[in-house]
Amino acid sequence: MNCARHGWTLLGVLSLSFAPLLPMTATAEEMAQASKGPIEEVIVTARYREETAQETPIAITAFNQAMLEDITAQDLRDVGSQSPNVRIQANTFAPNSSTIHIRGMGSLTIESTNELRNGVSINQVYISRPVATLVDFFDVDTVEVLRGPQGTTFGKNSLSGAVRVNTIMPDGTVDYNAELTAGNYGRMDFRGGIQFPILNDTLSARVAVLAQNYDGHYKNRLGGRLNGEDVDTIRGTLRWEPTDSFDATLIYGWLKERSEAPGGDDQADPGMLIFAFFPSYTGEPDDGAFTVGRDALDFYNTDQDSLTGIINWDIGRFTLTSVTGWIKTDDFAAADFDQTELPFFPTFREQNHDQTSQELRLQSDFGDMGGFLGNLDMVLGLFYFEQEHEIVQTFPTLNNSADYAHQKNKSKAVFGQGIYALTEDLNLILGVRYTDESKDFERNPGEGIPTPIDYLDPSTRPSIGYMAATDMTVNGDLDSNRTTWKVGGDYHFTDSIMGYLTYSTGYKAGEFGARAGSNITVGPTDDETSEAWELGVKSEWMDGRLRANVSAFYTKYKGLAFEVFFPSEDNPTGQETASQNIGKATIPGIEFEVTWVPIDGLTLDGTLGLMDPEYDEFCADLDGPAEYATVPTSDCGGAVQEVITTAGIRYLVDEDHTDLKLSRAPKTQAYLAAKYEWFTDIGGFFVRAATNYESSYFSDGALNHPKGKTGDFWLVDASAGWTSKNEKWRLQAWCKNCFDKTYTNGLTPTANYFIQHFYGYPQLYGLTLSFRQ
Numbered sequence: 001m002n003c004a005r006h007g008w009t010l011l012g013v014l015s016l017s018f019a020p021l022l023p024m025t026a027t028a029e030e031m032a033q034a035s036k037g038p039i040e041e042v043i044v045t046a047r048y049r050e051e052t053a054q055e056t057p058i059a060i061t062a063f064n065q066a067m068l069e070d071i072t073a074q075d076l077r078d079v080g081s082q083s084p085n086v087r088i089q090a091n092t093f094a095p096n097s098s099t100i101h102i103r104g105m106g107s108l109t110i111e112s113t114n115e116l117r118n119g120v121s122i123n124q125v126y127i128s129r130p131v132a133t134l135v136d137f138f139d140v141d142t143v144e145v146l147r148g149p150q151g152t153t154f155g156k157n158s159l160s161g162a163v164r165v166n167t168i169m170p171d172g173t174v175d176y177n178a179e180l181t182a183g184n185y186g187r188m189d190f191r192g193g194i195q196f197p198i199l200n201d202t203l204s205a206r207v208a209v210l211a212q213n214y215d216g217h218y219k220n221r222l223g224g225r226l227n228g229e230d231v232d233t234i235r236g237t238l239r240w241e242p243t244d245s246f247d248a249t250l251i252y253g254w255l256k257e258r259s260e261a262p263g264g265d266d267q268a269d270p271g272m273l274i275f276a277f278f279p280s281y282t283g284e285p286d287d288g289a290f291t292v293g294r295d296a297l298d299f300y301n302t303d304q305d306s307l308t309g310i311i312n313w314d315i316g317r318f319t320l321t322s323v324t325g326w327i328k329t330d331d332f333a334a335a336d337f338d339q340t341e342l343p344f345f346p347t348f349r350e351q352n353h354d355q356t357s358q359e360l361r362l363q364s365d366f367g368d369m370g371g372f373l374g375n376l377d378m379v380l381g382l383f384y385f386e387q388e389h390e391i392v393q394t395f396p397t398l399n400n401s402a403d404y405a406h407q408k409n410k411s412k413a414v415f416g417q418g419i420y421a422l423t424e425d426l427n428l429i430l431g432v433r434y435t436d437e438s439k440d441f442e443r444n445p446g447e448g449i450p451t452p453i454d455y456l457d458p459s460t461r462p463s464i465g466y467m468a469a470t471d472m473t474v475n476g477d478l479d480s481n482r483t484t485w486k487v488g489g490d491y492h493f494t495d496s497i498m499g500y501l502t503y504s505t506g507y508k509a510g511e512f513g514a515r516a517g518s519n520i521t522v523g524p525t526d527d528e529t530s531e532a533w534e535l536g537v538k539s540e541w542m543d544g545r546l547r548a549n550v551s552a553f554y555t556k557y558k559g560l561a562f563e564v565f566f567p568s569e570d571n572p573t574g575q576e577t578a579s580q581n582i583g584k585a586t587i588p589g590i591e592f593e594v595t596w597v598p599i600d601g602l603t604l605d606g607t608l609g610l611m612d613p614e615y616d617e618f619c620a621d622l623d624g625p626a627e628y629a630t631v632p633t634s635d636c637g638g639a640v641q642e643v644i645t646t647a648g649i650r651y652l653v654d655e656d657h658t659d660l661k662l663s664r665a666p667k668t669q670a671y672l673a674a675k676y677e678w679f680t681d682i683g684g685f686f687v688r689a690a691t692n693y694e695s696s697y698f699s700d701g702a703l704n705h706p707k708g709k710t711g712d713f714w715l716v717d718a719s720a721g722w723t724s725k726n727e728k729w730r731l732q733a734w735c736k737n738c739f740d741k742t743y744t745n746g747l748t749p750t751a752n753y754f755i756q757h758f759y760g761y762p763q764l765y766g767l768t769l770s771f772r773q
Contacts, residue, residue: 041054054498057429058148059146059147060147062145065141072736074136083147085102085609086102093262096302100117100161101664103161103611108663119162120163120165121164124323125306132329139208149161150506151433156435157484173195174196181767184766185217187764189210207237209235214227222295232256233253250308255305257301259301267757274340292339296336303330307326321362326355329353330352331353334458345397346396347394348396350464356385358383363377363379383413386411387407390406403444409438411436411438425491429489430486432485434482435483438478441477443516444471476522482527486503497538502533505529536552537549548594552589553588557583557587559581564577567652575624582619605673611667615659619655636655666694690718691714696711709744710744717735731768732769
């Protein structure tokens with residue numbers, strides 16, 4: 001199918017969907033008053049100003065505290081299914097790291113040398129690397145899921161979307177809440193918070209805690225359970241408001257996690273090296289999705305401290321905002337990476353990550369002025385970001401070796417956004433951001449350790465300090481700059497119908513190969529870039545009882561980086577694997593979001609996301625060295641390279657792979673939910689059921705391995721509960737994946753060694769009791 005033609009077809013469908021709305025303008029204006037309707041509004045700050053999500057000309061799905069409570073939201077995964085064309089999962093290796101795909105584009109990486117294609121921020125501080133991005137929802141005020149490139153004002157640039165999380169701020173009153181959840185597989189969680197004034201009406205504080213415990217749903221054939229969670233988190237917030245024109249907020253966060261990596265089976269293909277190393281191995285037994293074999297240690301320890309400082313100062317016609325962020329994360333993981341009982345590929349991974357960011361914004365306040373300035377809302381800003389990361393990965397059974405990588409990077413940006421009201425109903429939008437990025441990378445790709453490393457004793461591993469003192473034979477540096485844009489407009493047909501059209505660009509900065517074995521493969525890659533057109537309508541009807549939003553988009557991606565094969569004389573296989581910018585893709589799509597309150601007490605929600613993702617260019621060798629009877633040729637004009645391997649002369653041949661499907665990009669995603677609540681003399685009762693569907697897709701990255709194909713099924717969640725008459729007590733019974741569907745969550749082919757196969761969560765259920773004063 002011609003992707004461009006299909007994109008414009010979708011835009012045409014969207015235009016037709018608008019047609020029945022426009023002739024009804026007068027009636028709709030009389031009927032609908034959004035702010036007075038029964039559908040709750042969510043205040044968002046995606047454009048650096050407070051406005052409702054319905055007023056914001058952006059494809060955004062927003063959640064407030066009540067909505068998160070309704071769906072028993074525990075972390076970011078619980079908001080992904082309700083946002084059209086959005087997928088959020090835990091990384092299959094790192095349980096506290098997220099894998100976010102928005103409008104068909106995302107990343108599966110766990111390496112801190114890699115940039116995120118979809119950014120995550122907490123309280124306006126951008127989280128720069130995958131670790132700890134699966135944000136736990138405790139004491140959260142709002143969550144905003146933004147679809148489309150966020151290249152002009154959002155933290156650092158995001159290629160295809162972003163997620164913003166805002167926590168609850170103290171307001172000078174006395175308030176406290178507590179929540180206890182008990183569920184199957186040993187689930188026992190506690191969430192609580194308390195806020196109180198300290199100094200008259202000017203200084204107040206809030207303290208929130210989370211204690212999360214889960215035994216895990218995987219059974220180890222060698223004894224015990226796997227995939228457990230043990231997370232303790234504290235967040236303290238101080239807010240100072242000495243005058244009406246000045247406020248300052250300081251937020252400290254502390255996290256300690258002692259969890260386990262997700263369980264999985266080895267499903268190696270015939271001919272993979274695991275069979276060569278262990279000739280008697282015939283594969284993992286077929287004894288169910290959640291029974292696995294692990295002979296090595298398996299844990300994931302994370303310690304994190306963070307500080308956020310936010311200052312707002314009204315100075316005449318402007319408000320000056322400063323956002324300062326600091327995050328320090330120490331990670332230590334042990335993994336039975338081969339997913340078998342064999343002593344083949346146990347690893348230790350230890351890494352340290354520090355980031356500091358500073359953002360300054362000057363926002364206009366010309367609301368009481370006439371003329372040009374009175375119609376202008378303007379934000380100007382500066383952004384500075386600094387990050388340092390180092391990692392040691394140890395391989396006790398692979399030549400008793402370890403490798404090391406160290407990276408420093410800085411990002412500086414200047415940005416601005418203007419919203420100008422041409423008329424009372426028509427606004428123009430212009431945003432621009434200039435970014436200068438630099439990175440320095442060094443690596444020791446492998447060092448034999450003179451003392452034995454015991455894969456059952458972490459104390460025998462080499463330290464970061466030891467490896468940092470070894471020779472760095474792989475080095476690289478990056479210096480780049482880029483300008484991203486956003487231009488568009490929105491028009492209010494009535495008080496309850498708004499349409500918008502935008503063009504925006506985004507990018508993901510180039511990066512180094514975290515596992516590079518030589519200066520040939522270290523990189524850096526070039527920037528990945530995106531261009532997106534979006535046309536949308538947001539509307540409300542029936543005196544605010546029906547909300548219907550629709551958006552169509554057409555996005556082009558260039559320079560997509562994928563793992564491909566390079567020749568290497570130093571490697572006995574004749575090749576190395578590294579990233580290269582060899583992909584272009586076009587993704588058109590359309591999204592619908594509907595909320596309807598047909599009668600008092602009954603709320604119906606539905607979303608539908610449709611996409612047609614296709615590669616425009618993909619010329620690479622994805623199979624590695626192969627034997628040919630004669631010298632081969634490339635069918636896409638790529639390279640043909642002779643390599644010498646231990647088995648003889650082989651060839652790396654670039655081939656056309658535009659027929660492959662983009663990873664984790666289902667063409668159809670649907671979500672349906674119904675909630676009914678009623679009130680009695682002993683309080684209010686509610687029941688809620690929700691189901692989500694994704695058409696088939698590949699979960700393994702670029703290769704489209706048959707074992708990684710999943711999707712084309714429905715998952716069902718449900719809850720029911722009671723709220724006291726004074727709304728202080730709430731008791732909620734819930735289940736997720738209520739019908740216990742077994743499905744593939746991810747597939748990770750590891751070079752030519754083995755294949756790791758992971759499954760989604762089984763049926764989970766529990767009871768939540770909460771109190772709020």
